[in-house]
Structures are given as C-alpha cells and as structure tokens.
Amino acid sequence: MHPSVLPASVSLYDARPFFEKALQYGVQHGIIDQPKLDAICADAPKGMVQIARYFGNEFLRPDLEKAKDRIVNLVSLYLESASGGDLRQAAESLQDHSFLSRSKGGSDLLKALLALPENTVFDTHPGAVDASGPPKGLAEWSLKSFADYQAELARRTPLHQEKGAALWLADQLGLDAEELEEAHTHAEAVIRTALLVLATRRTAWPDWVAFEKTVAALRKKYRPDSAETLAIVIPANLPPEFAAVVQALQQSVVADLPRILDSSLPARRLFAKDSDHHHPPLLGRYFWLEDMASEMDHHDRAISRAWDKATGGNCDDGSLLTLFVCVAAGAAPKTLLTEKGAAALVRNIQKAGAKPGFEPELARQYILDHAPVQYQEAYVQLWADFVDEAQAALQSDSAFAQQDALALLRRECNVKL
Numbered sequence: 001m002h003p004s005v006l007p008a009s010v011s012l013y014d015a016r017p018f019f020e021k022a023l024q025y026g027v028q029h030g031i032i033d034q035p036k037l038d039a040i041c042a043d044a045p046k047g048m049v050q051i052a053r054y055f056g057n058e059f060l061r062p063d064l065e066k067a068k069d070r071i072v073n074l075v076s077l078y079l080e081s082a083s084g085g086d087l088r089q090a091a092e093s094l095q096d097h098s099f100l101s102r103s104k105g106g107s108d109l110l111k112a113l114l115a116l117p118e119n120t121v122f123d124t125h126p127g128a129v130d131a132s133g134p135p136k137g138l139a140e141w142s143l144k145s146f147a148d149y150q151a152e153l154a155r156r157t158p159l160h161q162e163k164g165a166a167l168w169l170a171d172q173l174g175l176d177a178e179e180l181e182e183a184h185t186h187a188e189a190v191i192r193t194a195l196l197v198l199a200t201r202r203t204a205w206p207d208w209v210a211f212e213k214t215v216a217a218l219r220k221k222y223r224p225d226s227a228e229t230l231a232i233v234i235p236a237n238l239p240p241e242f243a244a245v246v247q248a249l250q251q252s253v254v255a256d257l258p259r260i261l262d263s264s265l266p267a268r269r270l271f272a273k274d275s276d277h278h279h280p281p282l283l284g285r286y287f288w289l290e291d292m293a294s295e296m297d298h299h300d301r302a303i304s305r306a307w308d309k310a311t312g313g314n315c316d317d318g319s320l321l322t323l324f325v326c327v328a329a330g331a332a333p334k335t336l337l338t339e340k341g342a343a344a345l346v347r348n349i350q351k352a353g354a355k356p357g358f359e360p361e362l363a364r365q366y367i368l369d370h371a372p373v374q375y376q377e378a379y380v381q382l383w384a385d386f387v388d389e390a391q392a393a394l395q396s397d398s399a400f401a402q403q404d405a406l407a408l409l410r411r412e413c414n415v416k417l
Contacts, residue, residue, distance in 0.1 A: 018076035018090065018146065019102075022083075026091025036095050043099040047071045051103075055139050070142045074106030075099065080146045081109055110141045113149065116156035117163055120187035122180040158245055162187040165242035169194035172235065175205040179289070189287040191249045192256075195232050196286070211288040212267045213313050219263040230257060256282060304372050311335055315375075317382060322413040324363035324383050330356045333366075336414045346405040349394055358394050360387045386412060 023040075026032030052060075052067035079102060083089035094102065114135050141149070166187035167177055173194060180190060197206060200214050222230050232253045234246055259270060259282065271282050311319060312335055319335035326333050329349050337345065349358045356362060360383070367379045390412065393404050409415050 017072050018080040018085075019072050019094075020076075022079050022087050022090035022094060025087040026094055029088070029091070031088070031091040032095045040094070040099045044071065047100050047103050051142075054134060055142075066143070071103050073143055074104075074110075075102045076106070077109055077146055077149060078102050078105035081106075081149075107138075107142070109149070110138055111135055113153055113156065114138060114141065116153075116160045118156065118159070120159050120162050120166075122163070122166075122177070122183070122185055122187070122190075159187075161242055161245045162191065162249075165238070165246050166190035166194075168239060168242060169198075169235075169246075170205065173197060173203065173205040175289075183287065183289070185287045188249055188252075189285055191246060192253050193286045193288065195234070195246075195250055195253050196260075198235065199230060199232050205289060207289040208272070209308065211271075211286070215260060215267045215271075216313070219261055222261050223263075230261070232257075252285075256285065303370060307370055307372055310370060318412065318414045320379060320382060321386055322409075322415075324366070324386070325409070325413060327366045328356070328358055328360050328363040330359075330362070336416060337409070338416050342406060342409050342413075342415045343402070346394070346402050346409070350397065350401055350405065358391065360391065 023032065027037070048064060048067040048071055051070050052063040055067070055070070056063040079090040079093055082093060082105070114137050141152075166180070170176070170180060170190055193206075193211075197214065200218065202210075202214065204210075206214060218230060222228055232250055234243070234250055238246060259265070262270075269281075271286055310333055311323060314320075314335050322337060323333050323335050326337075326345065329345055331345055331348070334341075351357070363383055364380055367376055367383065371379050390408050393401075393408050396404060398404070406415075410417075
C-alpha cells in the first residue's frame with residue numbers, strides 16, 4: 001500500500017488513541033528515535049501529576065488514573081487536529097516537540113472551543129467562573145473524543161460568527177455590546193433588523209416607534225402593485241469572516257418581506273404580539289430598543305401615541321403649522337392640505353361672523369393638551385412666531401385677502417399643488 005494511503009486507513013480502523021497510533025507509526029518508520037521515547041517516558045508522569053493537581057488531587061489514585069487518560073487524550077487531540085489525521089505528520093510533531101507541549105496544545109484547543117459561545121444570546125451574566133481553576137467544561141471535554149470535539153467546534157463556530165456579525169452591524173448603527181447584553185437579545189434578531197434598517201438608509205438603531213415608522217414607510221413605498229422591490233443588501237465593507245452567516249440570515253429577511261410589507265396586519269401585531277395562523281408572527285425575529293416613551297408614565301405615553309397619530313409621524317415645521325392652522329380655524333386637524341382644501345380653509349377664516357374664524361389660542365391649547373411635554377415649548381414658540389407674522393394676512397378683509405392668505409399658507413404650510 002502506498003505510504004500516503006496507509007495513515008488514513010490505520011486512523012479509520014484502529015480504535016487506539018491517536019497518540020499511540022502516531023507513536024507506533026513513528027517508531028516503525030524510524031521517525032521517532034530512542035532519546036525522544038526516553039523523553040516522553042520522563043515527561044508523561046510529570047504531566048499526569050500536573051493535570052491531576054489541576055482537576056483534583058495529585059495524591060489520589062483515581063485522579064491520577066483520570067489524569068493518564070486526559071494527557072493521552074489531550075496529546076491525541078492536538079496531534080489529530082494539527083495533522084488532519086496524517087500519522088506521519090503526527091509522528092514528526094512528536095519527534096520535533098516535547099510531549100508536554102503537545103498536551104498543552106490539546107488543552108489550548110479545548111479552552112478555545114469552550115470560549116466560543118454555546119448560543120447566540122447576548123447575556124450580561126453568562127455564569128461565574130473561577131479564574132484560578134479550569135474553565136467550565138474543561139474536565140468533561142478533556143476526556144471526549146476528537147469526533148466530539150470536531151462536532152462541537154462545527155456547532156459553535158457559526159454561533160461565534162453570528163455574534164461577531166451582529167456586533168459589527170450594530171456598531172454601524174450606533175449600538176454597542178453592552179446595550180445588546182442589557183436587552184438580552186440574540187444575534188439573529190440583531191442581524192435581521194440591521195439588514196432591514198440599512199435597506200431603508202437609516203443610520204441609527206430604531207426604538208419601537210422608529211421601527212414601526214420604518215415598516216409603515218416601507219409598506220407605503222413597496223405596495224403589492226408597485227413595480228419596485230425592496231433590496232436587502234449586505235454591506236460592502238462587512239468583514240469576510242461574517243459573510244456566510246449574514247447571507248443565510250439575509251435570505252430569512254427576504255422570506256419575511258411578504259409579511260412585513262402586508263399592510264393588512266398592524267406592525268405591532270406582526271412583530272410584538274401573537275398573531276393568527278394566517279399570519280405567523282415575527283415575534284423575536286427582529287430587535288428594537290425599548291422605546292424611551294416607556295420610561296414616561298401612562299399618561300405621557302398616551303399623549304405621545306395620540307400625537308404620533310395626529311401628526312402622522314411628521315414633525316417638520318410645515319406639517320406642524322398646517323396642523324395648528326387647521327385647529328385654530330376649527331377645521332379637522334391635518335398635516336397636508338390640497339389647494340382646494342386650503343382655499344376652503346381661508347374662506348372659512350375670512351367669512352364675516354364665522355366662529356371661530358381664526359383663534360390662535362385654540363392651537364396653543366391643543367399643543368399643551370396633546371404634544372409630548374419635551375416638545376411643547378418649542379411648538380408653542382413656533383406657533384407664536386407664525387401668528388405674529390401671519391394673523392393679519394389671514395384675517396384681512398382687503399380686496400386681495402384670499403390670494404394673500406393662500407400665498408402665505410403655500411409658503412409656510414404643507415399645501416399640495
């Protein structure tokens with residue numbers, strides 16, 4: 001049999017520890033010499049005592065017996081991992097390096113494995129660890145097979161990459177690891193949300209209100225009858241080691257899009273509450289920061305929600321002034337007027353004896369009753385400045401009163417031409 005084929009066949013069908021197989025192969029093929037065998041025989045007992053002390057008591061026979069199994073297992077683990085199962089390479093490694101260094105190599109592999117996450121949850125309290133003792137799980141893993149090690153490494157590596165990708169994407173939107181840990185969220189939800197948010201060109205991680213607005217904006221732009229389709233794109237500067245896990249979750253976002261863009265189901269019901277069997281919920285698949293409004297008392301939260309509803313989420317000066325003018329004129333509150341609607345509003349304001357006509361105090365009181373507390377002062381000032389400039393034109397009875405008032409509304413408010 002060709003020498004290059006022999007190691008693989010021996011490795012596959014020989015149940016002895018890989019260290020023993022490599023040692024025998026090295027002796028039979030003249031790779032490992034007598035001085036090296038003598039050194040291994042001298043080092044092994046020292047290593048066993050060290051391991052017995054590390055995991056238990058070097059003076060107890062059962063601990064020493066386990067230490068013997070552990071040191072052989074650790075050396076086997078390192079040799080099989082480093083050589084890819086090639087007995088010649090493993091034998092050369094034993095000849096060229098000390099036995100204890102191969103044992104340490106196996107221990108380092110297991111410590112690196114155990115440092116990888118067991119799941120994708122961001123947790124502030126992963127469990128207390130005694131820094132002076134062995135890492136949690138090392139005692140158990142130091143007696144497991146190479147196949148077990150490979151399987152666990154294959155399971156944990158994508159989890160590690162997902163958490164790394166989530167941290168990188170969160171950082172792009174101004175969110176750090178501490179905030180993710182405090183939220184006790186998981187990497188998949190962070191990655192999905194980041195891809196959705198980045199697709200809308202937003203630059204900050206959303207709270208619930210912003211997330212809900214994002215969904216509403218997407219539903220408005222990408223209607224079922226629209227020719228446009230929302231592209232979920234992976235950032236061009238994403239580190240290559242995260243590409244595979246992000247691509248997999250990119251596909252899951254694409255698969256969620258029909259539900260996300262379905263305006264028949266309220267966003268809160270789709271993402272944050274149980275749904276019916278026709279619309280499986282996306283609960284837990286996406287992550288937003290806790291809304292700052294949740295820190296306000298119940299009354300303030302109700303005001304905030306009502307204000308969002310009244311303004312349609314628009315907070316630009318033109319939208320607000322349009323709303324305030326409507327209220328001051330006793331009309332239905334709107335943030336956008338048609339040309340026809342603006343003309344009707346002006347006629348109502350300027351009609352002789354009309355009530356309220358134009359009453360600025362109604363709008364000021366509306367702000368105090370409905371606007372979030374933190375914005376009231378600014379909105380009252382915005383309105384007062386507008387009234388100072390506009391009241392005379394709005395309530396004029398000159399020949400050109402209507403044209404002047406309409407020109408004012410076109411300039412200061414939202415009037416759709």
